[in-house]
Amino acid sequence: MRLYLASTSPARLALLRAAGIEPIVVPSHVDETAAVLAAEAEHGPLSADAMVQLLARLKAEAVRGTLDGEQLDGFIFGGDSAFELDGAIYGKPHEPEVARERWLAQRGRTGHLHSGHWLIDHRNGVENQAVGRTAVAAVTFADVTDAEIDAYIATGEPLEVAGAFTIDSLGGPFITRVDGDPSTVVGLSLATLRVLFGELGVEWPSLWNRAL
Numbered sequence: 169m170r171l172y173l174a175s176t177s178p179a180r181l182a183l184l185r186a187a188g189i190e191p192i193v194v195p196s197h198v199d200e201t202a203a204v205l206a207a208e209a210e211h212g213p214l215s216a217d218a219m220v221q222l223l224a225r226l227k228a229e230a231v232r233g234t235l236d237g238e239q240l241d242g243f244i245f246g247g248d249s250a251f252e253l254d255g256a257i258y259g260k261p262h263e264p265e266v267a268r269e270r271w272l273a274q275r276g277r278t279g280h281l282h283s284g285h286w287l288i289d290h291r292n293g294v295e296n297q298a299v300g301r302t303a304v305a306a307v308t309f310a311d312v313t314d315a316e317i318d319a320y321i322a323t324g325e326p327l328e329v330a331g332a333f334t335i336d337s338l339g340g341p342f343i344t345r346v347d348g349d350p351s352t353v354v355g356l357s358l359a360t361l362r363v364l365f366g367e368l369g370v371e372w373p374s375l376w377n378r379a380l
């Protein structure tokens with residue numbers, strides 16, 4: 169049973185591998201900013217869930233068809249994550265100054281990491297069915313010091329992850345609590361993915377293709 173991962177996220181790949189699934193990575197190259205702007209021009213401001221779900225679906229749909237001339241024969245997964253604090257929705261900070269602003273605002277407080285999931289049954293090279301679902305986890309931050317914020321930003325890690333933090337890497341000590349599926353925070357809720365495969369009639373253990 170092949171799973172195509174329409175994501176360049178190293179964390180999503182690591183999660184699937186640790187869960188016994190070796191996917192085939194097929195980057196989607198979706199222009200996320202343009203997609204959100206177009207959707208909001210038509211529908212007005214998107215909620216965090218609506219945004220991550222839209223992007224997850226677009227990423228999965230973007231890789232349908234062929235890969236190296238071969239029809240994709242298996243399941244295609246697209247995901248997206250965003251962090252919500254006080255009603256504002258954040259992606260990756262990219263810049264140190266932005267990451268610092270985020271940490272000064274979020275330290276000692278609780279925000280929500282939303283992840284979107286879209287799974288397409290593309291067996292035999294055709295789209296048979298697609299299912300999707302969002303997941304959200306509450307994340308509580310330690311009251312980190314200015315010096316810790318500066319040192320963390322200097323590592324570069326917070327610049328390219330949603331919400332400017334990780335729970336499974338250098339950011340781990342700065343997270344005091346997660347309420348919800350922890351893998352949602354990392355970028356792909358494994359529990360949600362299991363449910364989606366179930367909706368497509370696929371038992372999760374049948375996906376295990378990687379010796380641990």
Ligand SMILES: Nc1nc2c(ncn2[C@@H]2O[C@H](COP(=O)(O)OP(=O)(O)OP(=O)(O)O)[C@@H](O)[C@H]2O)c(=O)[nH]1
Nearest residue numbers: 175176177179180248249329330334335353354355
């Ligand atoms: N390791 C780790 N990564 C995180 C965490 N929180 C968010 N991320 C990553 O932050 C990134 C959010 O950006 P996305 O746009 O969803 O995904 P991406 O990395 O750009 O990759 P694409 O799916 O190709 O767009 C993802 O790679 C997530 O895995 C975390 O706690 N740990």
